[in-house]
Amino acid sequence: MPELNGLAVASLAFGVLWLAGAGAPLALICGYRARRQIRNSDGGQRGSGLATAGIILGWLGIALIALVVIIALFLKPSR
Numbered sequence: 001m002p003e004l005n006g007l008a009v010a011s012l013a014f015g016v017l018w019l020a021g022a023g024a025p026l027a028l029i030c031g032y033r034a035r036r037q038i039r040n041s042d043g044g045q046r047g048s049g050l051a052t053a054g055i056i057l058g059w060l061g062i063a064l065i066a067l068v069v070i071i072a073l074f075l076k077p078s079r
Contacts, residue, residue: 007034008047011054015061024061031055 011031014023034051 002041002044002046005034005038005041005045005047005051007031007037008051008054010034011058012050013054015054015057018057018061021061021065024058024065027054027058027061031058 007030011027011034014027014030018024018027031051031054035048035055038045038048038051
């Protein structure tokens, strides 16, 4: 049975627990590296779905951060 790629698990964990924005880029980095490692392992590793889920959650986290920044810029308190 192929081994589970640790970076795929880390990607999903960072994507779920994105730690106020810091985890979202880490989810992306781990997810893309995990998918590359899994693809290059010739069936020796598994976890591509976990890595993909981490990548999706990472991009959602980045989008959420961007949205908050944009809203904060447009909703400056008036004096």
